[in-house]
Amino acid sequence: MSVHENQIGADSFSQIANAIKNFNFLMQPREIGLVISVSTGIATVSGLPNVGFEELLQFQNGLFGIAYNLDEEEVGVILLGDNSLLKAGDEVERTGRVMDILVGNGLIGRVMDPLGQPLDNKGSIQFEKRLPIERPAHAIMERSAVAVPLLTGIKVIDALIPVGRGQRELILGDRQTGKTAIAIDAILNQHDKNVICIYCAIGQRASAVAKVIANLKEKGAMEYTIVMVAKGNDSPGIAYCAPYAATSIAEYFMEQGRDVLIVYDDLTHHARAYRELSLLLRRPPAREAFPGDIFYIHSRLLERATHLNDELKGGSITALPIIETEAQNISAYIPTNLISITDGQIYLSPKLFKLGVLPAVDVGKSVSRVGGKAQLAAYRSIAKLKLEYAQFEELENFARFGTRLDENTAKSIEHGIRIRECLKQEELQQLNSLEQILVLLSLKNGLLDTIPLEKIKECENNLLKNSNQIPNEIQQRITSDEKLQDKDINIILNIAKEILAPFQDNSKLNHHHIEK
Numbered sequence: 001m002s003v004h005e006n007q008i009g010a011d012s013f014s015q016i017a018n019a020i021k022n023f024n025f026l027m028q029p030r031e032i033g034l035v036i037s038v039s040t041g042i043a044t045v046s047g048l049p050n051v052g053f054e055e056l057l058q059f060q061n062g063l064f065g066i067a068y069n070l071d072e073e074e075v076g077v078i079l080l081g082d083n084s085l086l087k088a089g090d091e092v093e094r095t096g097r098v099m100d101i102l103v104g105n106g107l108i109g110r111v112m113d114p115l116g117q118p119l120d121n122k123g124s125i126q127f128e129k130r131l132p133i134e135r136p137a138h139a140i141m142e143r144s145a146v147a148v149p150l151l152t153g154i155k156v157i158d159a160l161i162p163v164g165r166g167q168r169e170l171i172l173g174d175r176q177t178g179k180t181a182i183a184i185d186a187i188l189n190q191h192d193k194n195v196i197c198i199y200c201a202i203g204q205r206a207s208a209v210a211k212v213i214a215n216l217k218e219k220g221a222m223e224y225t226i227v228m229v230a231k232g233n234d235s236p237g238i239a240y241c242a243p244y245a246a247t248s249i250a251e252y253f254m255e256q257g258r259d260v261l262i263v264y265d266d267l268t269h270h271a272r273a274y275r276e277l278s279l280l281l282r283r284p285p286a287r288e289a290f291p292g293d294i295f296y297i298h299s300r301l302l303e304r305a306t307h308l309n310d311e312l313k314g315g316s317i318t319a320l321p322i323i324e325t326e327a328q329n330i331s332a333y334i335p336t337n338l339i340s341i342t343d344g345q346i347y348l349s350p351k352l353f354k355l356g357v358l359p360a361v362d363v364g365k366s367v368s369r370v371g372g373k374a375q376l377a378a379y380r381s382i383a384k385l386k387l388e389y390a391q392f393e394e395l396e397n398f399a400r401f402g403t404r405l406d407e408n409t410a411k412s413i414e415h416g417i418r419i420r421e422c423l424k425q426e427e428l429q430q431l432n433s434l435e436q437i438l439v440l441l442s443l444k445n446g447l448l449d450t451i452p453l454e455k456i457k458e459c460e461n462n463l464l465k466n467s468n469q470i471p472n473e474i475q476q477r478i479t480s481d482e483k484l485q486d487k488d489i490n491i492i493l494n495i496a497k498e499i500l501a502p503f504q505d506n507s508k509l510n511h512h513h514i515e516k
């Protein structure tokens with residue numbers, strides 16, 4: 001037999017083998033159902049008797065959905081795309097898997113949607129594997145205490161309401177009070193801290209998301225940031241899936257031993273998307289028409305943010321969920337749910353915002369339940385600052401009545417005004433811990449009390465410019481989490497006195513007593 005005949009025989013054999021394989025594939029039983037009805041964001045399907053809860057279903061035009069209501073005769077499906085692509089009578093098929101998201105180092109620097117589609121015109125996204133968007137949170141025994149600070153670069157937060165790696169800190173306030181600005185500042189401050197950042201925009205305007213991405217690109221933050229976007233005009237199913245998909249990406253990095261910061265902007269839109277879907281699926285409504293499991297959708301999301309123990313490589317996810325309040329009502333349904341789930345909250349006050357106190361953090365209503373345990377030891381030398389500021393706010397309210405004030409009260413008010421002035425900070429201008437300690441120590445020890453109010457900003461800028469005058473060994477102690485000794489504090493204060501000397505109001509200086 002010739003070589004040519006041998007070749008023909010081999011080709012025939014491979015064709016027969018392929019035909020058998022295709023025949024076996026075609027003969028496998030497949031469950032196919034039919035669409036009964038379609039409405040905004042959901043579809044009702046019949047004919048899938050073995051479908052599982054949250055299983056991914058595929059419609060004939062490439063649209064996907066999640067099986068959510070499993071009734072005897074029909075299945076309620078959350079659509080992950082435009083419902084106008086569907087009509088009654090279309091076929092739907094089981095996929096045998098739950099919804100998942102692609103994960104891997106190739107995602108860093110990319111903008112994507114919760115389905116894993118790129119939104120930045122940079123081609124397809126390189127990934128290593130896929131993870132389900134819903135995963136059980138790590139067990140308590142696999143976690144360790146929150147003890148490493150996550151510095152935001154914002155004085156009022158790092159000094160008074162510290163955030164640690166593995167913590168969940170809620171940012172809440174009325175619309176247009178600077179909630180996203182704080183979260184973006186926190187992301188920008190991680191540029192040399194080896195922290196992966198994920199910004200998850202849920203139901204935001206496209207223009208607002210574009211502005212955030214532009215800021216991140218301009219400051220070089222996209223080198224370590226992943227942006228996931230569920231736009232305002234996307235289906236409610238995509239908005240509902242977005243934070244879970246973003247958290248699965250964060251868990252991939254955490255399980256490699258990396259530290260991750262994730263921002264959910266914002267969970268008000270997430271709750272509303274879930275309410276819309278639940279009402280369309282005819283689930284019983286409860287308070288404010290939200291379904292009964294509205295607490296659970298957020299608790300199972302935020303419970304996944306944690307700090308793993310050393311046996312599991314010690315990675316962490318720090319979550320900054322954002323919530324929008326209405327008319328400063330932090331005791332509304334969704335805000336109280338999230339306050340009870342998280343480890344503290346940063347409350348932004350519209351009153352402070354209107355007065356030009358930016359960031360508009362209300363120190364009285366803000367709290368960190370991790371507290372000083374997740375703060376550099378150097379910050380303990382300014383521990384009284386929060387109490388002094390709170391006392392000033394109380395006294396300021398009484399002083400408005402025009403009552404006569406004794407000398408100590410007047411001093412407390414003067415000191416408090418300067419605390420407020422020094423806690424102001426420009427957007428996108430982060431300060432390192434050394435700069436913060438120099439300004440806040442000078443403030444706490446009364447060095448700024450004898451300086452006219454209009455010169456405070458100039459004085460602060462002068463302190464920041466000259467922060468490198470602090471000796472190297474003290475700088476290392478501040479950044480390496482060692483407690484400052486009394487002699488270190490005295491050296492810093494003496495440097496600050498020299499820098500501030502040209503600005504002092506000598507008439508006040510003669511009467512002023514600086515605390516030792």
